[in-house]
Amino acid sequence: EAQVTQNPRYLITVTGKKLTVTCSQNMNHEYMSWYRQDPGLGLRQIYYSMNVEVTDKGDVPEGYKVSRKEKRNFPLILESPSPNQTSLYFCASSSLAGGADTQYFGPGTRLTVL
Amino acid sequence: ELKVEQNPLFLSMQEEKNYTIYCNYSTTSDRLYWYRQDPGKSLESLFVLLSNGAVKQEGRLMASLDTKARLSTLHITAAVHDLSATYFCAVDMTSGSRLTFGEGTQLTVNP
Numbered sequence: 422e423a424q425v426t427q428n429p430r431y432l433i434t435v436t437g438k439k440l441t442v443t444c445s446q447n448m449n450h451e452y453m454s455w456y457r458q459d460p461g462l463g464l465r466q467i468y469y470s471m472n473v474e475v476t477d478k479g480d481v482p483e484g485y486k487v488s489r490k491e492k493r494n495f496p497l498i499l500e501s502p503s504p505n506q507t508s509l510y511f512c513a514s515s516s517l518a519g520g521a522d523t524q525y526f527g528p529g530t531r532l533t534v535l
Numbered sequence: 536e537l538k539v540e541q542n543p544l545f546l547s548m549q550e551e552k553n554y555t556i557y558c559n560y561s562t563t564s565d566r567l568y569w570y571r572q573d574p575g576k577s578l579e580s581l582f583v584l585l586s587n588g589a590v591k592q593e594g595r596l597m598a599s600l601d602t603k604a605r606l607s608t609l610h611i612t613a614a615v616h617d618l619s620a621t622y623f624c625a626v627d628m629t630s631g632s633r634l635t636f637g638e639g640t641q642l643t644v645n646p
Contacts, residue, residue: 454634456636463637464623464636469633480635511577511578513578522583523580523583524634526579528576528577529577
């Protein structure tokens, strides 16, 4: 089954404790992206990747890091989480760099930073 | 900076009625997407609109794109309760690498 998976689905952590949210897709998509969703703000792009070893900042990259060492995986790293990073995070992937194809979203990771 | 605005943000409607959700954006683009999100769930793709005048229909939903007016509409025909969800439009202005989402329209269809 074609899908985008994220882990963990729920995470409660404390300020400053490094964490990684994994994202994996099995559709051989070149393009992957991370979004955060906050009430009243819709979805905002954090980082995106056009292919292996190619990443770029989205609209709200501060406090986040990403890497794309393999085509299927695109982990999101919070080196020193803060409470304002409490949010619902979605990973997405698409082919054709998302241009003519829709993005497929993972199930989401709900992060709470205390 | 690209801005994407949806209206209304909240829509409560009765079954069997028709209504339209509007999505305005501030910069030239010819790629627009509509997504649906059920409470506590992920986003599901509804429509991909790639050119001026594009119209797509699926069941009771029809989406259109007017790139000159920088406007897309999502029209709901004879609403049913199962359509209750939040609907997002998203605009791509950089040939695939950057999606900017609207705030979402929370639709409630009442029996």
